[in-house]
Amino acid sequence: MSRIFSFKLWVALSTFALLAACAQPVKHVDYTAFRNSRPHSILVLPPENETTSVQATNSMLSQMTMPLAEAGYYVVPVAVMDETFRQNGLTVPADIQATSPAKLRDIFGADAALYSKITQFGTTYQVVDSATVVTASARLVDLKTGDVLWQGRATANSNEGNNYGGGSLIGMLVTAAVKQIANSVTEKSHDIAAATSYRLLHAGPPNGLLYGPRSPKYGTD
Template sequence: MRLKSFKTYLVLASIVLTTGCATQQTPYDYSAFERNNPASILVLPPVNTSPDVKASYSVLSHVTAPLAEAGYYVLPVAVVDETFKQNGLMNADEMHMAPPAKLREIFGADAALYIEVSRYGSSYKVITSEVAVEASGKLVDLRSGDVLWEGSALASTAENQNNSGGGLVGMLISAAVNQVLNSLTDRSHEVAGIASSRLLSTQRYGGILSGPRSPLYKQAQLAHR
């Protein structure tokens, strides 16, 4: 019996070790990012695959700040949008299809940020009401065409909701009140700011690297070598 128990223990221990190794995060590959070393970024209006038509320009209005704080020069998004339209590209899908070399020729930026918004807005599910914004981003070097970085982020009002008190009636009332507030105050735009900051943060695992205008630039370069 003891021998059998010992063998069982060894099997369980090997499973735990195997599972632990499988869940370890592999280091993000920043080799293309470091090789191209962009200093200026062109942000294209996001492609919106959510049902809310406000999603694209809501997220667009938030992305300049985190990129600037990360140490990059960001081309003014309003000027970029107008320039695209003057060149006959009237929506985000068409803008995203423009060749990188052409974007480089027109705007002179080192890299372009392509964003897709997959979730935006509020949803009401009987006992819960949630505003969520989810976006993914890809940074492409306009000189070489290399993909420098990819990532995604989600922000939701459900992160701060606590429906444990008040029972079922309390949860229903809370959901209804939140739904009204979400509709009246356009909380989606506020949540979009949080999602954008998370997506473009240099502090999270797999986030973008600090740019040359950041005081952390040299440290970041050394840390990823």
Template sequence: MKLTSCLKCVGVAAMVLVFSGCATKAPYDYTAFKESHPRSILVLPPVNNSPEVAASYSVLSYATRPLAEAGYYVMPVTLVAEAFKENGMTQPSDMHATSPQKLSEIFGADAALYITVSKYGTTYQVIDSQSLVAAQANLIDLKTGKTLWSGSAQASSAESNNQNQGGLAVLLITAIIKQVVASTTDESHQIAGIATARLLSAGQRNGLLYGPRSPNYGKDKLD
């Protein structure tokens, strides 16, 4: 194959990658969200698909603040937990399996936020370690059962790392220090705060819309 033919093939492949990447970033369809215009949100305890038992309530502890700052009334977490307990439910999976209509009857909220934690915890390697949290969320209208919004986000302690400097000895020392710090502090919980803020903060591309209590209500940039 001639050089010019190879270059043409590479160019076509690059264009395919560029356009396929653009396709995944298409603007979110907020039609159902705008028709519902929810004012209050019930945050269900996240379903935890990671091996760390603390993941669900770690993410939950950060979830209400960005929603409140976005302009929504958020049902108090302690009240929600007590209401579920009175109805015989203590596991997040059972709460998520409850019908939207039943949740509406119990709590009277306009919408419910269903969060699933897929990754949570710290992994240790010879020359590095990192804490990673990843979660996905769906906002559901409790009257109609329609999905108003879906999103996902993650955060990692490795984002601030620069592994290209210092050589192997420095990397080994850094790895030891990071493992000691991670074992004495709950680094994953801190990373969960970053991931949850990325997931639920309004005003982001394809993120949640501002709620009616926000001065930015109706001023979302959707493109």
């Protein structure tokens, strides 16, 4: 896939993910601890994988940095995080996530860490149809206090275009994005994971992350 195609696909997925998420019932999130902490930097830990796909962890991990950076946070480079744990004999996500917050802060100097879990990743086949589904949850933890600052859950699937009226703006955006995915030569699950990552980690109301210090919207939420 070319870089131009990847960028266009990301834009399409991001647009329909945000619009579709806004169409869901509003869930009020308590941001008290988040506002008190106001982290500037985030360490993204490898997601735990509860699926049978061996690609799930790396696929999601590779796409979780962008929405956090777009939200205004400095994100510890994934390659640095991965190599540091490997040098210390840690390669299993569950073992990495079991590392104490204080130790993570001491090693990486980050203000907060993102812990995540993948519960669905792949294509499910039915009698007359199939759908590629990626579902994940995450929680942001203050590495100084161990407090949970935010948590959320998101899912995306390749058949979402069938859930909306054909003439609506959301319906057209979803259908266009899904068709683009279907025509791609890459693994569908990886592309759907991009939508899930954005839907899970974007900033803004009603239940997204607070904007970080590098965002022009910092402090407005």
